[in-house]
Amino acid sequence: MTHPRTVLVAGAGIGGLAASIGLANAGFRVLVFERDPVPDVSGAGIQLSPNATRALAKLGALEALAAKSVEPEELVVSNAINRALLATMPLGRTMREKFKSPYLVCLRADLYEALARIAADHPAIELRYGSMLEDFAAHSGGVSVKTERERKSEEIAGAALIGADGIRSAVRAKLHPGTGPRHGGMSAWRATIEGNLLPQEMRGKSQVRVWLGPGAHLVHYPVGDGSRINLVAVTMERQATESWGEEVPQEEVARRFAHWDAIPRAVIETAPQYRRWSLFEAPLLSAWGRGAVTLLGDAAHGMFPFVAQGAAAALEDAVVLAETLRSAEDTDSALRAYERIRTPRTQQIQSAARNIGRIYHLPMPLSFGRDLVMKRIGGAGLMRQNAWIYSG
Ligand SMILES: Cc1cc2nc3c(=O)[nH]c(=O)nc-3n(C[C@H](O)[C@H](O)[C@H](O)COP(=O)(O)OP(=O)(O)OC[C@H]3O[C@@H](n4cnc5c(N)ncnc54)[C@H](O)[C@@H]3O)c2cc1C
The missing domain is CATH 3.50.50.60 (FAD/NAD(P)-binding domain)
Structure with a gap:
């Protein structure tokens, strides 16, 4: 019954x-x-x-x-080839006040x-x-x-x-x-590392960092008590893997970013290995x-x-x-x-x-236009664009 x-x-x-x-x-x-x-x-x-x-x-x-999360101060978007700063969106107190709830990682x-x-x-x-x-x-x-x-x-x-x-x-x-x-023709490569392994310029920052390159991007932010860093690198990959979270040596991931600026490349090289997720959409x-x-x-x-x-x-x-x-x-x-x-x-x-995936991965010279727009709208523009998501 x-x-x-x-x-x-x-x-x-x-x-x-x-x-x-x-x-x-x-x-x-x-x-x-x-x-x-x-x-x-x-x-x-x-x-x-x-x-x-x-x-x-x-x-x-x-x-x-x-109690086990980090409330980052800001989200910083940069170009991964020339390191140009594109936008800084405040998180932390600004998010709490604007959306009455925190932004945590x-x-x-x-x-x-x-x-x-x-x-x-x-x-x-x-x-x-x-x-x-x-x-x-x-x-x-x-x-x-x-x-x-x-x-x-x-x-x-x-x-x-x-x-x-x-x-x-x-x-x-x-x-x-x-x-x-449906396979989206992309893979995410994920790892968690000790924060003190990051290049000096990236250490001790309460930030979600996003680096945009042609056909690829990297996101990293502190997790746990803030001493560890989560890395997610995304690249275009025609072939989907069968396994979910397959382990891959760092070199295999790093070679895909060989043309990137030294700092985001050094971030990628800190992890001894990655786990790979082919990206799908329903x-x-x-x-x-x-x-x-x-x-x-x-x-x-x-x-x-x-x-x-x-x-x-x-x-x-x-x-x-x-x-x-x-x-x-x-x-x-x-x-x-x-x-x-x-x-x-x-x-x-x-x-x-x-x-957003398409915009993040724009090839040159289209990425010049994207970078100009991002610099013009800045963090305030990103916040306006995403407000309907955060307030939902
Ligand atoms: C690289 C990457 C980064 C991400 N980052 C974020 C992020 O920052 N923020 C965010 O909000 N989301 C993020 N996501 C998305 C998020 O992880 C998923 O959307 C979320 O985990 C989905 O939860 P779910 O419960 O629907 O599915 P799942 O987490 O997949 O859970 C489904 C469960 O069902 C079980 N199951 C399957 N079949 C059966 C069956 N026949 N009988 C019984 N049990 C079954 C599985 O074992 C599993 O435990 C990210 C995803 C990826 C790939």
Whole structure:
């Protein structure tokens, strides 16, 4: 029998955990199925803009996370070939005052931990690691799912199924066959290093640094207690790799930046090795879900990371989903209402991320025009351009 207040969640990533907490706080019993036997917290650092920290505050996770995060003073964008300063956007107090929530940077593992701890301690949430969603069937009044754990199958009924199972979502594949992720022809190379390894000019700065070069860019910022630095370098790569987070020696990454200025090149050369992520985007869907089933996070709107919004959008989804379902009489209609709220905003963010990627990677001589515009609009212009994201 379907329990009217039981929601099933596929995936205990950032989105699945956040949704579980939101739904449990809204009075639901939540069962979360996570394929991995132990949480995968790979992926180094993450930026959390004010819209993300606002969602985290609503979920009760901000305070614990803020204690393990850095609140950088500014975001500095430079040309990676000639080192020209293009724009400086204030973060820190300016962000707090303007958007009523902080702009933080942290380790993904700390974000995961903050959410996982709340979920594990919540009496209404059951987290089942090593439990893979195999199949599901929606019917009038709810949904039945089939899961596999230690080679044993189980069937469970619930009032709704939330597919928070990432960019290669099985829930999405069944609802919308043929809409799997599209490779963007790019890879991200990630590493975390000790801050004292940075070139002298870059040490001890409370900054998110962005370096733009033809067909490539580099982002670095302090994480944890501020003594470690997260590096993300992005290059154009025709071929996607099968593995997620494959380890690669530094030389293989550094040779792609041989034509860059000595300082950003030296930053790249500090890491002994990198992990590689081929970058994918989820094609747009006109409707995310059907009946008692919906999607959340990357499963719904996987995006390129160039506006640092994938996890932020998943956190926003979670808050809206919980608010929409809280007092709903009819679950299916509430899920459609959630999708109507979230679809336009997430499509707009996906598109912004795509466009920013193109602008970041402009070849010469087009990059001269970009640099002129960036210098003219400066940090205030960047802030104006992104305000709709941060205030959402
Ligand atoms: C290089 C890079 C940098 C980024 N930087 C930022 C940033 O600065 N700020 C930001 O906001 N975002 C950033 N992102 C994006 C962010 O990491 C993702 O958008 C976010 O992690 C998505 O969360 P999710 O919960 O939707 O998916 P995931 O984190 O992928 O979680 C999905 C979960 O579902 C599980 N699962 C899959 N299939 C099944 C199944 N069949 N049954 C059960 N469980 C299943 C998986 O094991 C996984 O745990 C970045 C991404 C990249 C690649």
